[in-house]
Amino acid sequence: MSKIRVLVTDDSAFMRKVISDILSGDPEIEVIDRAKNGLECVEKCKQLSPDVLTLDIEMPVMNGLEALEKLMVDCPVPVVMLSSLTREGAEATIQALELGAFDFITKPSGPISLDIHKVADRLIERVKAAAAVKGRMRRTLRPSRPATPEPTRQSPIPAPAPLRPVQPVINALPRIQNNGKARLVVLGTSTGGPKALQNVLTAIPAGFPAPIAIVQHMPAGFTKSLAQRLDSLCQIRVTEVTDGEWLEPGTAYIAPGGYHFEVQQVSGKLQALLHQQEPRGGHRPSVDILFESVSRLTNVDKWAIIMTGMGNDGTKGLKQMKEFGPVTSIIEDESSCVVFGMPRAAIQAGLADHVAPLEKIPELLCKLLH
Structure with missing residues (x-):
C-alpha cells in the first residue's frame, strides 16, 4: 500500500x-x-x-x-x-x-x-x-456576499460574510399547538461539524419552535468562538451554553469544550447541566451523554440529528432515546459527510428514521416539527 x-x-x-x-x-x-x-x-x-x-x-x-x-x-x-x-x-x-x-x-x-x-x-x-x-475534495467558488439581508439582531463579534448565500428554508413559522409538551432538538457532530453546523443553522428561520442542544467535538476555548461566529450569521440565536441556563425555543446551545452537556427538567422547564466527569469514548463533551440525558426527559417531543464525524459517538445515546420513548432521528447521508463514521454507525444500528444530505436537513427538520 x-x-x-x-x-x-x-x-x-x-x-x-x-x-x-x-x-x-x-x-x-x-x-x-x-x-x-x-x-x-x-x-x-x-x-x-x-x-x-x-x-x-x-x-x-x-x-x-x-x-x-x-x-x-x-x-x-x-x-x-x-x-x-x-x-x-x-x-x-x-x-x-x-x-x-x-x-x-x-x-x-x-x-x-x-x-x-x-x-x-x-x-x-x-x-x-x-x-x-x-x-x-472539490474546487470551490470564491466566497461571495449573501443575496439575503443580514440579520437585524446585533452580533457580539463582527464577522466576514458566509461562504455561500443562505436562505432560510421557511420564512415564517406558524404557532403550533402541541398539547403543552416541551420540544427539544439534539444534535451531535465532530470532524467537519463546524461547516456543517453553519449550513444547517443558517437555514433555520427566526421563530423556530424548539431549542437546539448541540455537541460539537472541540477543545475548550474554541466552542465559544464557534458559537459567536454562527450567531453572527444565523437568524436564530446561537450561544455557548452555560450551566443552569434555561433552554428557550429559537436558540441553539453549543456545549463548551471540556464539559459534558446534559438537559434536565425543572418544574417542566428544560435546563442545561454542565459537568466535567470522565470523557466518554475519548470525548468531553460527548454526544452519547447529551442524548442519554434527553432520553430521561418526560412529556417532551424530541428530534435527534447526527452529522459528520469520526467514530460512533451518539449511537449508544440515540439507541437509549428510542428505548425510553418516541424520538425522530435524522442522520446525515454519506454523500455530504466529511467523515461518515458517526452517521454510518447510527444507520448500521438501525436507528435512522430519515437519512438526508446536509442541504436537506434544515427543511426536513422544520417539516417534522410542523
Missing part, C-alpha cells in the same frame, strides 16, 4: 522538523517536503500534489488562512490546521474550518511548542483520516 504523502508547513524551522519527525515515525506516512510560509506552501502543493497538508495559521508572506482560501480554489487538498489556544487562534481556526480545512490540532504551548509530542497521536490520526477524503 502506498504511503500518505504529506507536506508540512510552518514558519518555525523547529516546528517543521518536529512535526515531520512525528509524521515520518508512522510507517503509513511519508513527509515529501516542507514549506516555511503560505506562498511557498501553495507553490509546492501545485508541484507535488500531496495527499494531506499540515498548515500553521500565523506565518509571514502569506498566512495560513490566505493560503487555505487559495488552495481550496486552485488545488484542493485535505488540510489539517495547527492552531494556538488563544482567542485569536480560535477565531482563525473557525474561519479555516469554514474555508474547507479538514480538521485542526492545537499546539499545546503556543506557536513554538516544545511539547508538541503530547498531541502526536492525535496529529497522526487526523492526517490519516484526512487522507481518506482526498478523492472527494
Whole structure:
C-alpha cells in the first residue's frame, strides 16, 4: 500500500522538523517536503500534489488562512490546521474550518511548542483520516456576499460574510399547538461539524419552535468562538451554553469544550447541566451523554440529528432515546459527510428514521416539527 504523502508547513524551522519527525515515525506516512510560509506552501502543493497538508495559521508572506482560501480554489487538498489556544487562534481556526480545512490540532504551548509530542497521536490520526477524503475534495467558488439581508439582531463579534448565500428554508413559522409538551432538538457532530453546523443553522428561520442542544467535538476555548461566529450569521440565536441556563425555543446551545452537556427538567422547564466527569469514548463533551440525558426527559417531543464525524459517538445515546420513548432521528447521508463514521454507525444500528444530505436537513427538520 502506498504511503500518505504529506507536506508540512510552518514558519518555525523547529516546528517543521518536529512535526515531520512525528509524521515520518508512522510507517503509513511519508513527509515529501516542507514549506516555511503560505506562498511557498501553495507553490509546492501545485508541484507535488500531496495527499494531506499540515498548515500553521500565523506565518509571514502569506498566512495560513490566505493560503487555505487559495488552495481550496486552485488545488484542493485535505488540510489539517495547527492552531494556538488563544482567542485569536480560535477565531482563525473557525474561519479555516469554514474555508474547507479538514480538521485542526492545537499546539499545546503556543506557536513554538516544545511539547508538541503530547498531541502526536492525535496529529497522526487526523492526517490519516484526512487522507481518506482526498478523492472527494472539490474546487470551490470564491466566497461571495449573501443575496439575503443580514440579520437585524446585533452580533457580539463582527464577522466576514458566509461562504455561500443562505436562505432560510421557511420564512415564517406558524404557532403550533402541541398539547403543552416541551420540544427539544439534539444534535451531535465532530470532524467537519463546524461547516456543517453553519449550513444547517443558517437555514433555520427566526421563530423556530424548539431549542437546539448541540455537541460539537472541540477543545475548550474554541466552542465559544464557534458559537459567536454562527450567531453572527444565523437568524436564530446561537450561544455557548452555560450551566443552569434555561433552554428557550429559537436558540441553539453549543456545549463548551471540556464539559459534558446534559438537559434536565425543572418544574417542566428544560435546563442545561454542565459537568466535567470522565470523557466518554475519548470525548468531553460527548454526544452519547447529551442524548442519554434527553432520553430521561418526560412529556417532551424530541428530534435527534447526527452529522459528520469520526467514530460512533451518539449511537449508544440515540439507541437509549428510542428505548425510553418516541424520538425522530435524522442522520446525515454519506454523500455530504466529511467523515461518515458517526452517521454510518447510527444507520448500521438501525436507528435512522430519515437519512438526508446536509442541504436537506434544515427543511426536513422544520417539516417534522410542523
